[in-house]
Amino acid sequence: MTVLSYADSALSLLPPVVAILLAIFTRRVLLSLGLGILIGALLLNQWSVLDTGVYLGQRVLSLVWDDGAFNAWNLYILGFLVLLGMITALITVSGSARAFANWARQHIRNRRDAKLLTMFLGCAVFIDDYFNSLVVGSIARPLTDRYYISRSKLAYLLDSTAAPVCVISPVSSWGAYIIALIGGILTAHGFTETGHLSAFVQMIPMNFYALFALALLLCVAYMELDIGAMRKHELNARKGNLYDETKGLPPGANADLPEAETGQVHGLFLPIGVLVVATFYFMVSSGADALAAESLPFTIIGAFEKTDVGSSLFFGASIGLVVTLLLAFIQKIEAKMILKALTSGARSMLPAIYILMFAWTIAGIIGSLETGKFMASLASGNIPFALLPAVLFILAGLTAFSTGTSWGTFGIMLPIAADMAMGSHSSMMLPMLAAVLSGAVFGDHCSPISDTTILSSTGAGCHHIDHVLTQLPYAVLVAVISLGGYIVLGFTESVWLGLASSCVLFLLGLVWLKWQQPKNTNA
Structure with a gap:
């Protein structure tokens, strides 16, 4: 069975589109x-139905069994999801x-x-984006539900403090991965005087998005x-409809579970x-x-660069589940309630x-089609x-x-950005690398x-497409603000002028958003 590559063809865009x-x-x-x-x-x-069936069977099997062994990363992530669902339900x-919701009300x-508290928690839990979204969601959901904040708004709060915080934090799985990538790129191009961590820190103010x-x-x-769509969801939430009930229960939601009267905030x-401490330890x-x-000598950044995120999340959640069960037994919760x-x-x-496994499958197929390489090739023309x-x-x-995938985009686009910088103005190396990081997070x-x-x-207990559609206008607005900054940065070769121009656009964006609000909106 021969599998074709479409690295040079726009057809590679067809499946994701x-x-x-x-x-x-x-x-x-x-x-x-x-x-x-x-x-x-x-x-x-090549449109062969038989070969396609065999290929899909192999691709699906590879989600759990690959190269003669279990696909540990996928299984650990799926296990982490199941364990976290159990912890949340318990x-x-x-x-x-x-009890936490009642405490928060006081x-x-x-x-x-x-x-604001949810946003603070999202910024504080910065070691990994998966961990951020799911764990902060478990903490914040009772609080936001109490104040009739829509699950779509909670999902936006989680998503916009996950990748954006991780991509500018050196002590995170993202930061370590990026430092390793740019370190290899800088060394390959002769930038030996700039430390890898120092380069990452210098790029933080350039990461406009x-x-x-x-x-x-x-x-x-x-x-x-x-x-x-966000306004519609927020208005419905104020009426008690935290998510669109016509679509059924969203992922991560637990309905009709009995609740003990003896619950305490701890x-x-x-x-x-x-869970947080154990996961950090395992990482x-x-x-x-x-x-x-x-x-190699031990350093925190080095450890995060080499860490096994999947197993760390799984084992951290396992310990978290054991502690949750112990507390339930101490509280004398009935066995049938625990089992339920x-x-x-x-x-x-x-x-x-299910959604995640489908997403992994299409990501693997898109990788085989080399869609990312086709997108990267578009930058190789005669661009000023x-x-x-x-x-x-x-x-x-x-x-x-x-x-x-933003990580896959980093791996494809960062080397291309570096080659472009070396072919023109090497002094623009870091800004151009930062533009790739910024764009990847936006996409x-x-x-x-x-x-x-x-x-x-999932962490918010929100229907997936509702989250995508409600977050999209905000993401596009920030992308326009960032794009303006990168245009100014390119023409002036000044990071600070680029940042200043983005600040001006940001203020104009706030004025526009404020103008869009109805006059009777209350905080």
Whole structure:
């Protein structure tokens, strides 16, 4: 069976475009992803139905069994989802979630404070985007539900403090990965005087999308700047409809679970706190073991670069579940209630697992089609140097949007950006690399097939496409602000003038958002 490559063909865009457009217009995610997968498999196998069937069987099997061994990364992530669903359901059954909501009502004054606290938690839990979205969602959901904040708004809060925070934090799985990538690129091009960590830190103010996504989120949370579909969801939430009930239960939601009357606030914070500490420990420990195996000295950044995120999340969640069970036994929760919580919690994660597995499958097919390479090749034409940062931002965004992966986009686009910089103005190396990082996060934010987007909606207990459509206007606004900054940066070769111009555009954007608000909106 011969599998074709479409690295030089626009046909490589067909599967992601079909999947994304169908998901947006039909709002049936699995059907849309399934058709995208089928079209991609047919393309790879020259439209042979038999070969396509065999190929799809192998591709699906590879999600759990690959190269003669279990696919540990996928299984650990799926296991983490199931365990976190169990932990969340147990916390609900113990009454601790309700106790936290009642406590918050006495200490959190209004909807605005609830959103700001959620944003603060999202920025504080920065070690990994998956971890951020799911764990902060578990903590914040009882609080935002209490103040009738829509699940779509919660998903936006989670998603916009996951990747944007991780991509500018050196002590995170993202930061370590990026430092390793740019370190190799800088060394290959003779930039030996600039330390890899130092280069990463210098790029933070150049990462316009991440910075202004966080800034806009703060303003939206504080000023109630709701537009488009988000306003509709927020108005429905004020009436008690936190999510669209006509679509059924969203992933991660638990309905009709009994709640004990003896729940206490520590029943929520202790298991989640243990989960956070245990996961951080396993991330550092697995990274340290990898460093030792290569006879490399231990550093925190080095450990995060070598860490095994999947196993760390799984083992951290396992310990968190044990602590949650112990608290339930101490609280004398009935065994049948505990069993119901465990089964209901695991079952609540099945929709997210299905979507994630479909997304992984189409991502693998898109990788075989080499869609990312085709997108990257579009930057190789006769483009004026002054426009290169802006063009790289756009292409990285389109690549991440089409492939559903910012990490994959980093791997493809960063070396190309470096080669372009060396072929013109080497002094623009870091700004052009930062433009790629920025664009990749933007595309990842907008893509319905992005795993981070999927898990943010899961953490919020929100229907996936509702999250995509409500977040999209904000993401596009920040992209326009960032694009303006990169255009100015390209023409002036000044990061600070680029940043200043983005600040001006940001203020204009806030004025526009404020103008869109009805006169009777209250915080």
